[in-house]
Amino acid sequence: MITTTGLTKVYRSGGREVTALDGVDLHVREGEVYGVIGQSGAGKSTLIRCLNLLERPTSGTVTVAGQDLTALGGGGQRANAALRAARSHIGMVFQHFNLLSSRTVQDNVELPLEILKVPRRDRARKALELLDLVGLADKAKAYPGQLSGGQKQRVGIARALAGDPKVLLSDEATSALDPETTRSILTLLRDLNQQLGLTVVLITHEMDVVKTICDSAALMKGGRIVEQGTVAELLATPGSELARELFPVGGESLAEGRTVVDVTFHGDAATRPVISELARTYNVDVSILGAAMDTLGGKQVGRMRIELPGRFEENVVPIGFLREQGLQVDVVDGAADDAPTTTPLQKEGAQ
């Protein structure tokens, strides 16, 4: 649905150059909620603004719904009109709502339709329909100043949907909201994604947002995407920083000469007594150092950190048994200088 190739943005100001995006290849599938996470300055805002060409990239391409946006605009009236038309199918929601305080809620939602020269009666009908969809049917005549933060963001979302977009871009839409309101806005975005088949790209610096609604995620650092994939793929990637942060499992080994492994359970494997089978089959004492269950991307996932007696080399067979059961096993500590904490054995273990 959205693809960028080699997307680069260099800002030049006062003789200085800042590379905000450094060759970003992004791939967002139709109908998914895709989260881009990263620390301040990583390039998230620049990326999302390049997706609808609010910001023109220095080089690279942006394709949305099969249309190369970078080929549009900047080339005379017809090209600019084509870019405006393409943009009307991409809605955007902002952190600080960007509502016009002198207009009623309904008039704010109608604004993009006015720009598209939709007749007054159709505009009103559409705006009221959208306000109903976001749960604000009774606030049509109110002014933004009379609304709570969450209600203002609902108006922002209704306005973003006015042009019947296929894609919704959300620029830190919940950063200015309290946790409960954040949850209700995320639920609304998820409902809209499912009801309307809307593809949602959101940027955030909060892992909880990704955890709550995203099907896929990308981690940005220094203008680059350093990891991306579906939540399940990320969880199955040994050493993935996103997986570790999405689903941390703690627990320190207190004894010497032991092997510590993180075991991730997905789907059927989560309901089988694999650890007790392991203990019985190999007659090993398994200590559980930490464990957690969570729902990620709408699916139940379990993680457990366990400790086996002996060094990694002595535990190759039991670890192989766990992998044969369809579990993902990451060796955290093999208690030897050359313990394969980040080496091919873990890659083999990726399911």
Ligand SMILES: Nc1ncnc2c1ncn2[C@@H]1O[C@H](COP(=O)(O)OP(=O)(O)OP(=O)(O)O)[C@@H](O)[C@H]1O
């Ligand atoms: N208009 C601009 N002119 C010059 N430099 C800019 C401009 N916009 C952004 N930058 C720089 O580009 C880099 C990426 O900024 P960007 O706002 O995209 O990051 P971000 O991940 O969204 O951060 P935040 O979460 O703080 O908004 C930063 O170093 C920033 O200072």
